[in-house]
Amino acid sequence: MTAPSSGATAAGRAWHVAWRAWRPAGSLVVLVAAILFPLVFTNPAVTNYGVFTLVFVAAASAWNIFSGYSGYISLGHAVFFGSGAYFVGIATKDWHYTGSKVFALLPLAGLLGAILAVPFGLVALRVRRHTFVVITIAVFFIFQLMAYNLQSITGGTSGLLAPTINYAAATYNNPFYYAAFAIAAGTIALSWLIRRSRFGLQLRAIRDDEDRARGLGVRAERVKLSAFVISAVPVAMIGGVWWYYTTLVDPSSGFDPLFDVAIALMAFLGGLGTVAGPVLGALIIEPAELYFQQQVSSGYIFLILYGALFLVVILVLPRGVIPTAAELITKWNARRKNGGGPPGQALPASAPSPEVDLSADGSKGSSPQASTARGLA
Amino acid sequence: MSALLSTEGLEKAYGGVQALSGATIEVAPGSIGGLIGPNGSGKTTLFNVITGYARADSGQVFLDGRAITNARPEKVFALGIGRTFQLTRIFPSLTVLENMLIAAQHKERSRNPFAVAGGAASRRHAMELLEFTGIASHAGALAQTLSYGQRKLLELSYVLVADPDIVLLDEPAGGVNPSLINHLAARIRELNAAGKTFLIVEHNMDFVMGLCDPITVLDYGSVIASGPPDVIRNDPAVLDAYLGAGDDEG
Numbered sequence: 057m058t059a060p061s062s063g064a065t066a067a068g069r070a071w072h073v074a075w076r077a078w079r080p081a082g083s084l085v086v087l088v089a090a091i092l093f094p095l096v097f098t099n100p101a102v103t104n105y106g107v108f109t110l111v112f113v114a115a116a117s118a119w120n121i122f123s124g125y126s127g128y129i130s131l132g133h134a135v136f137f138g139s140g141a142y143f144v145g146i147a148t149k150d151w152h153y154t155g156s157k158v159f160a161l162l163p164l165a166g167l168l169g170a171i172l173a174v175p176f177g178l179v180a181l182r183v184r185r186h187t188f189v190v191i192t193i194a195v196f197f198i199f200q201l202m203a204y205n206l207q208s209i210t211g212g213t214s215g216l217l218a219p220t221i222n223y224a225a226a227t228y229n230n231p232f233y234y235a236a237f238a239i240a241a242g243t244i245a246l247s248w249l250i251r252r253s254r255f256g257l258q259l260r261a262i263r264d265d266e267d268r269a270r271g272l273g274v275r276a277e278r279v280k281l282s283a284f285v286i287s288a289v290p291v292a293m294i295g296g297v298w299w300y301y302t303t304l305v306d307p308s309s310g311f312d313p314l315f316d317v318a319i320a321l322m323a324f325l326g327g328l329g330t331v332a333g334p335v336l337g338a339l340i341i342e343p344a345e346l347y348f349q350q351q352v353s354s355g356y357i358f359l360i361l362y363g364a365l366f367l368v369v370i371l372v373l374p375r376g377v378i379p380t381a382a383e384l385i386t387k388w389n390a391r392r393k394n395g396g397g398p399p400g401q402a403l404p405a406s407a408p409s410p411e412v413d414l415s416a417d418g419s420k421g422s423s424p425q426a427s428t429a430r431g432l433a
Numbered sequence: 434m435s436a437l438l439s440t441e442g443l444e445k446a447y448g449g450v451q452a453l454s455g456a457t458i459e460v461a462p463g464s465i466g467g468l469i470g471p472n473g474s475g476k477t478t479l480f481n482v483i484t485g486y487a488r489a490d491s492g493q494v495f496l497d498g499r500a501i502t503n504a505r506p507e508k509v510f511a512l513g514i515g516r517t518f519q520l521t522r523i524f525p526s527l528t529v530l531e532n533m534l535i536a537a538q539h540k541e542r543s544r545n546p547f548a549v550a551g552g553a554a555s556r557r558h559a560m561e562l563l564e565f566t567g568i569a570s571h572a573g574a575l576a577q578t579l580s581y582g583q584r585k586l587l588e589l590s591y592v593l594v595a596d597p598d599i600v601l602l603d604e605p606a607g608g609v610n611p612s613l614i615n616h617l618a619a620r621i622r623e624l625n626a627a628g629k630t631f632l633i634v635e636h637n638m639d640f641v642m643g644l645c646d647p648i649t650v651l652d653y654g655s656v657i658a659s660g661p662p663d664v665i666r667n668d669p670a671v672l673d674a675y676l677g678a679g680d681d682e683g
Contacts, residue, residue: 273539
């Protein structure tokens with residue numbers, strides 16, 4: 057939960073109102089900053105960071121719509137990324153597309169991602185937890201092997217090259233930046249819509265207890281598969297952008313196991329199952345990785361850092377930055393509003409502490425049963 | 434009067450263990466049925482088979498005369514059977530109100546899954562039920578912050594939110610302190626007076642004897658007795674089953 061739930065106290069309510077007023081404003085600032093970014097920082101070396109970061113903002117947010125909300129950790133989303141990249145590559149070659157016209161292929165790449173996700177999901181979603189993770193990895197390797205071996209279609213190990221584009225050098229990155237931005241912004245909006253929807257509530261119920269949810273009328277198979285298909289679409293689209301930008305896809309870069317680890321790590325770091333978490337995670341990790349790759353000649357050292365970062369996140373911030381920060385702010389706010397009373401008297405409505413004492417609210421509007429139950433609790 | 438819920442000759446084996454062997458029960462509409470028996474006698478298995486969490490090897494389940502054998506849990510719920518679990522199962526990372534809305538959603542008129550979760554009517558109804566069970570003041574709190582007894586009340590509340598025809602309660606009083614047990618019994622009686630049918634598995638004999646009529650006794654997966662509390666209390670087969678199986682703790 058990013059937001060404190062409807063507060064039981066006046067302090068909680070005041071905070072809630074402030075939070076709700078602040079959130080759209082904050083989102084708007086980030087949105088405007090992202091749009092202006094390539095116009096302010098015109099150096100292509102900087103906008104290059106922007107393009108790659110937005111690729112991962114989109115991918116991590118899309119992954120989170122399925123894995124974050126449902127709790128089913130997919131390590132096979134590179135299937136959609138690579139397929140999107142290959143699809144745009146093959147279609148560009150076969151249909152002789154050039155220049156900005158190639159971007160028109162992105163919706164088709166998204167459609168392909170959705171179509172692939174149906175059989176993939178039908179197979180993988182028959183199982184849960186670790187078995188599900190293993191199945192997604194297996195499907196991923198099937199796709200990588202196909203890319204290696206179906207040489208007439210994929211170009212085998214040499215991959216598929218993009219046609220050269222005659223964009224001006226100074227603003228060459230900008231079309232890619234805005235294409236990635238549009239997909240990222242759309243994905244975040246979708247993630248936000250789903251998070252607050254009935255569909256999203258069903259997904260989160262599945263994450264907590266799938267069998268119990270089914271016993272309350274949630275059609276789990278349908279809900280899970282829908283989320284899986286939805287999350288595949290932006291990943292496939294952004295794969296197409298990535299191919300056109302990097303000008304090359306081969307089996308090891310299109311179907312890259314590190315892609316799956318990266319988007320999962322981004323979501324975990326920022327906050328699994330929150331809207332802003334994967335965005336924040338991508339904004340932290342992707343630029344850091346790019347910077348590190350530039351500074352250190354050996355590209356393998358960042359892999360060690362990746363592993364180390366994963367461990368640190370799991371140990372120190374198991375719930376991610378956003379939920380932890382939201383909780384800290386709520387606690388701090390409740391303490392401040394309480395005028396320095398003992399910490400035990402603080403009333404953070406959403407704090408996970410089992411000792412949360414809500415009795416201060418009992419004075420108003422509670423039935424006799426309510427007080428009975430509380431007294432007994 | 435014909436039974437609202439009935440089973441006929443249900444068989445269920447787990448490996449070599451025959452959990453149900455010809456279990457045949459009937460629950461009359463408007464009754465509070467009790468289901469007792471020693472540990473391992475098949476009570477929870479019977480619940481699982483009725484509600485679609487386990488498949489029957491053979492036999493039938495009927496709801497209002499209609500065969501619903503081996504229907505899936507979501508289907509069974511939609512048909513009007515709500516249940517709670519022996520080990521209370523709530524959604525810990527959702528708020529109490531969101532827990533309620535999960536069960537409410539299949540009744541909502543809007544078919545648009547992207548509509549904001551919980552319409553005004555659903556929320557109002559959910560809050561009314563939380564008031565009724567006495568945990569409304571926790572509506573905004575995460576369910577994981579609730580105490581054990583409150584979780585039992587939440588589970589009962591969200592099963593009720595969808596207004597099922599019959600509610601199966603698996604050990605509602607287990608591990609709950611005596612005053613809360615009375616609170617719970619009072620709620621169940623009130624709901625029953627309003628027409629709700631219950632079938633309750635429970636080890637707490639005072640609770641069962643005071644609340645349920647008729648009581649059905651299971652042993653080794655089949656019914657060995659059925660009748661009003663006074664009859665069951667003195668039934669030799671029942672006494673034998675309980676004494677033979679040792680005490681009924683746990």
